[in-house]
Amino acid sequence: MTAKLMSPESLRAISVFTLVIALILVTAILGLTLGAVTLSVDQILDGLAGGKNSFIVMQYRAPRVVMSLLAGASFGIAGTLLQGALRNPLASPDVIGITKCAGLGAFLAALATPPAWAIWAIPIGVMSGALAGAMILLAIGRSLGGGVVSLALVGVALGMLAHALMQYVMVLFPTRADQSMVWLAGSVYGTTMADVIVLVFWLLACLPFLLIAAVHLDASGFGDDTLKSLGLSPGRLRGGLVLVSVLLCAGSVAAVGSMGFLGLLAPHAARLLVGSRARFLLPTSALIGALTLSLADLIGRLVALPNEIPAGIVAAVIGGPYLIFLLIKEAGYRD
């Protein structure tokens, strides 16, 4: 490193990182200690090491906490990449229909296979649904000229179609509807260590693509004419970002269900906190996504004991007003 003074931008980003990481740690510790049985930090450490409370900690609470952090972070990143790719602050994996296609894929896979296959059938269904959705989106968007607006609109239409199909299937098979509703709202209930390990491997596999996408994210803010003038292909750039976003999103949807709202909330909050440069924006979105989902799961687990509210619903309930607050605050700055 050169002896350059740190820019106010970097200082701000570093303080935001520190703050959010601290909040995440607090949430994670609370997530491990609180619940139907309250444990002390000592008991948790003991449990992690295989002691007396090992069952509650290792089988029940730790997987949930880790899962909500990982899935939240990847929803945040997926949303940031998508908003950049489509140059549209309203884009999120949910809004442009990716999570709905993924949900449809999962639902169909679950119906078409015996229940015992669900462990394999659902992730495969999610992945194929999400990828099929993204392919259709990119193909139609491309035939319409690959413009930002056409991509976004095609995505909205696609999402509505997938949603309608899913509701139709639910009406046809009402016995499976309950379970699907929980899954559609998104929940980390019943996460096992195996689920966590699968997601970790998936995210590690995505990492090289994510790094490439991160480097290109800033450039996606240019108009297509400017990109071409710089020798970049707008179609490949935007398509690539969408694809990486879909890969991240699909992994998390397979694990915890559709948490569409996080993909919208985290990037917005991050942008207002650290600005739009990718190197600050992406990590901040990931951290805020992780914080929001783990906090939502914690609250959802506690407010209605002994029942649980799915984290996706809690995230939307606390996130919605927060997003409106942020937007009002932002509008205030502009005036």
Place this chain on the structure above:
Amino acid sequence: MTDTASSRLSAHHLALGYPAVRVLEGIDISIPDGMITALIGANGSGKSTLLKALGRIMQPLCGSVMLDGKMIATMPGRAVAQVLALLPQNPVSPEGLTVRQLCRFGRHPHRGLLSRMTEVDEAAIEGALAATGLMALAERPIERLSGGQRQRAWIAMALAQEPPILLLDEPTTFLDIAHQLEILELLRELNETRGRTIVMVVHDLNQAAQYADHIIAVAEGGIYATGRPADLLKPDLIRSVFGVDAMVIPHPVTGTPLCLPLSACGAR
């Protein structure tokens, strides 16, 4: 064409537009090296379309644009970008970018996004900032620049790209007269001191006459005429291209043609 000047960039039998509507047809032009070429024509005549085709932003329906004897459509994007840069009419930039960060993107064709900035890159950026008089504003976000400063910032990015050929789509729109002249003077300086070939779409005929060495008039779905401003800008041409009756007198100071519009011809 009549000019004998060398030309790196040229168009052959070009047809442009959209599958349903052909805007321009039968275009054969060559852009003279080291000169300022002005594209003039009425609204909707297709002059911006022609500029985009020259800059590889738009694919022609048929025909080809040649750069250094190669078909531009089959060249890799980065190879083209090392030779020519196009500044669109209303460029959109990523949010919150500073002038210097904007210029950094101009280095993309030379280094790719993954490699680190070299001293050559830094020098090109400093040079671009200096040439456009933006050294003092280098760390300011683009959104907080005035219209003229912002246009200069975009030109600085194009300069950081170090292209021998610079294409600009109406670089002076939305600017007041002082800033218009400032941009045109800057372009002329780049042309004279650094030998850049410049092609620009301009609306103001007198600015075209004063700053351009070569004029391409676009009308009636094709190239209406090309030539030096003094030879080209005549009342007949202005009537045919713009539908305006005008008087042309020598500029009292520069001697270039000065067009004084008298009235619209109405239904031609």
